[in-house]
Amino acid sequence: MRNWLGPLAFGLILTAVTAWAAIGAIPYGLMNVAMERLGQGGINTMSHGNLATPARQPVVRPSPDLAYSSCPYDLSAGPLAIDVTPVPGRYSSLSIFDAATDVIFVRNDVEAQGKPFRIVVARDGQAVPAGAEVVRTTHDRGIALVRLLLKDPKEIGALNAVRRQSTCATVTKLK
Amino acid sequence: MKSWHRYSITLLAGLAVGLGAAWALTNGGLGDGAIRNGPWTTSLGYGTKATDPLTRAMVARSGLLALPARETIYWMAKTDASGAPLDGNCRYSLSGTPLDARWWSVTVYNDTGYLVDNPAGVWSVNGANVALDADGAWRVVISPDKPADAAWLPGVKGEPFQLTLRMYNPGAAFRADPAKAALPKIVKEGC
Numbered sequence: 001m002r003n004w005l006g007p008l009a010f011g012l013i014l015t016a017v018t019a020w021a022a023i024g025a026i027p028y029g030l031m032n033v034a035m036e037r038l039g040q041g042g043i044n045t046m047s048h049g050n051l052a053t054p055a056r057q058p059v060v061r062p063s064p065d066l067a068y069s070s071c072p073y074d075l076s077a078g079p080l081a082i083d084v085t086p087v088p089g090r091y092s093s094l095s096i097f098d099a100a101t102d103v104i105f106v107r108n109d110v111e112a113q114g115k116p117f118r119i120v121v122a123r124d125g126q127a128v129p130a131g132a133e134v135v136r137t138t139h140d141r142g143i144a145l146v147r148l149l150l151k152d153p154k155e156i157g158a159l160n161a162v163r164r165q166s167t168c169a170t171v172t173k174l175k
Numbered sequence: 176m177k178s179w180h181r182y183s184i185t186l187l188a189g190l191a192v193g194l195g196a197a198w199a200l201t202n203g204g205l206g207d208g209a210i211r212n213g214p215w216t217t218s219l220g221y222g223t224k225a226t227d228p229l230t231r232a233m234v235a236r237s238g239l240l241a242l243p244a245r246e247t248i249y250w251m252a253k254t255d256a257s258g259a260p261l262d263g264n265c266r267y268s269l270s271g272t273p274l275d276a277r278w279w280s281v282t283v284y285n286d287t288g289y290l291v292d293n294p295a296g297v298w299s300v301n302g303a304n305v306a307l308d309a310d311g312a313w314r315v316v317i318s319p320d321k322p323a324d325a326a327w328l329p330g331v332k333g334e335p336f337q338l339t340l341r342m343y344n345p346g347a348a349f350r351a352d353p354a355k356a357a358l359p360k361i362v363k364e365g366c
Contacts, residue, residue: 004181011185011192018193019200024228026201027235034239052290059239060288061339064298065280091278091343095242101235106246108344145240149278149343151303 027101034059035072035143044080046071046146046168048160051153067156069146071168076140078170079122081132084146085165086114091149094166096121099139120171129174144168201232214258215250215340215358237288248276248353250340255361261338263319263331265366269300269338270314271359275349276342278302281359283317283328286335293329295321300328316364 037058041047048069052062062068073080084094086109093108096119105119120132121144128134146166150156209218218230234241241249254260255267269281280301285291290298305313306326316325319332330336340359342349349356 003176003178007178007181007185010182011189014186014189015193015196018190019196020228022194022197023201023232026197026232030235030239053296054290054292057289060236061238061282061284062290063280063282063341064290065282065301093242093246095240095246097240101231101239103243106243108246110344143240147242151301 028099031097031099031101031141031143035141038070038143039072043072043074044077044168044170046082046144046166048164051150051156064153065150067148067150067159067163069148069163069166071144072141073121073144073168074141075121075123075126075137078172079120079126079128079134080144080168081129081171082119082121082144082168083116083166084112084119085116085162086112087148087159087162088114090151091147093147094119094144095147096135096137096142096144098137098142104137104142105135116165127174129171197232200229201236210354212250212354212356212358214252214254214256214361216252217248217250217353244345244350246344248342248345248350250342250358252338252340252361253335255363257363259363261330261336261361262366263334263336265330266316266318266322266364267330268314268362268364269317269328269359270312270362272312272357273302273307274342274358275346275356276302277344279340279342281328282339282341283330284337284339285331286337288337291331291334291336293332295327295329297327297329300326317361 038047046069050056051067052064071082082094086092091109093106095103096105098104120128120134122128122134122136123140124136148159148163210216238249280299282299300315305315307313314325315328316322317328317330319330321327
């Protein structure tokens with residue numbers, strides 16, 4: 001039995017280390033899956049998804065009352081510019097999540113005073129256009145999400161044109 | 176048995192138990208949040224940078240891309256007012272008064288947090304589509320089949336289900352004491 005003391009102690013320590021490492025890795029893994037599912041339209045591009053239904057649920061707990069536009073991004077080729085156009089008189093917001101799933105920026109339509117706005121997401125040290133409103137991050141990858149609230153699912157037809165005015169793209173010109 | 180056999184066995188067991196423990200520890204969902212209000216639970220820490228690794232992993236599993244509390248408060252209910260698990264074969268009355276928020280909605284999900292097909296193609300009620308009675312209150316019925324006498328929010332037939340209450344831009348008074356605010360009542364009427 002004494003022969004097992006060493007192996008058992010090793011196993012217990014390994015259990016704790018494995019659990020801790022896995023807990024740390026879960027957000028990154030799930031973010032990768034979400035980027036994969038939301039990134040059908042391409043990375044650094046805003047995709048305007050259809051409303052959530054049982055057949056279309058790219059992430060857990062989707063709201064059937066929201067039109068989601070998503071921009072899975074990768075800053076390795078340069079900063080990302082996100083342009084958002086709010087819809088008058090109804091809730092909308094831009095939220096930016098980094099690779100660890102942390103929220104690094106949120107602005108809703110009221111905070112934007114109902115006006116279109118541009119946010120540049122950049123890693124520390126990346127050059128950004130002069131005068132831009134910049135959000136710095138420590139991760140290359142993440143997801144920018146625009147939520148637009150619908151009073152009724154049928155509204156999506158009328159609101160499609162305005163929500164397509166929200167875009168994202170890698171910054172290529174610094175001036 | 177050789178020594179390396181014993182180490183191999185505990186290596187495999189350690190990895191398996193460690194992964195299983197990580198999965199089990201992060202399985203609480205938003206429902207294990209710190210704030211309780213009747214059957215509803217939430218945490219004001221979601222969607223922030225300050226959360227610890229365990230909370231972050233739990234949120235990633237149950238509410239990936241969730242917004243912070245000043246933007247949206249997410250309440251979850253897995254039981255009715257009496258504490259009994261929500262059962263898709265039963266009929267519930269869901270009622271309340273307009274909530275202290277710019278917008279609110281209640282959505283029905285299955286036990287794992289996904290929408291399930293129903294004949295009405297309806298999964299939620301919200302502040303814009305509920306009818307208020309003379310007292311300024313609203314009421315819908317959650318049931319497997321369409322009720323004859325009330326607005327219908329379809330349940331998940333034959334399965335346990337969960338409700339998520341979203342409050343967009345909750346009022347300052349609400350955020351000051353969410354545990355005491357008036358939230359929708361979930362009362363079982365029969366099975």
